[in-house]
Amino acid sequence: MLKLTWTALRILIVFTLLTGLLYPLAVTGLAQVAFPTQANGSVVNVAGKPAGSSLIGQGFTADKYLWSRPSATAPFAYNAAASTGSNLGPSNPALADAVKARVATLRKADPTNLAPVPTDLVTTSGSGLDPAISSAAAAFQLHRIAGARHIPAADVEHAITGCTQTPLLGIIGPAHVNVLCVNLALDGKRVQP
Secondary structure: OHHHHHHHHHHHHHHHHHHHHHHHHHHHHHHHHHOHHHHOOOEEEEOOEEEEEOOOOOOOOOOOOOOOOOOOOOOOOOOHHHOOOOOOOOOOHHHHHHHHHHHHHHHHHOOOOOOOOOHHHOOOOOOOOOOEEEHHHHHHHHHHHHHHHOOOHHHHHHHHHHOEEOOEOOOEOOOEEEHHHHHHHHOOOOEEO
16 A cells, blocks of 8 residues: 555656646747747837737727727726626626717717727627727727827828738738727837837
């Protein structure tokens, strides 16, 4: 019996070292060599300081900025430590009220814009952390941003186009616009790797 216990203990130690230490170190080392930006959180730096992550959404509310998709994370919006959706179903009155309030906010910010409001500007995602919005959602906000910044709409459109990511292989998924990228471009910030 003592021999079996000692054998089991040795196996436990070996596999703990393999799976708990060596494997994580190997994967981390490989990620640092092959994908250093992604392995370190895809942090976007401006003037040597982190401005955010290209993979985590942020809340922008000033009229001069492109607004992100709403976030349902708690205890505050865009909380990367608490990724979650609202879990409100389509028949839940709280969801309908939240959507109506978001539509009202968008209409108040740009009362001359009578276009239909894109869905991703008034509903949260499953993660609550989307860094990008649809091309339609970006185009919907174009004139509000141009007016708030007193610049031609073409300048805003140029920033949006420069931050639009095309579908993978040209066919997988829709094109989407990285909100942080657009807002930094509009502010004239030079992004550092």
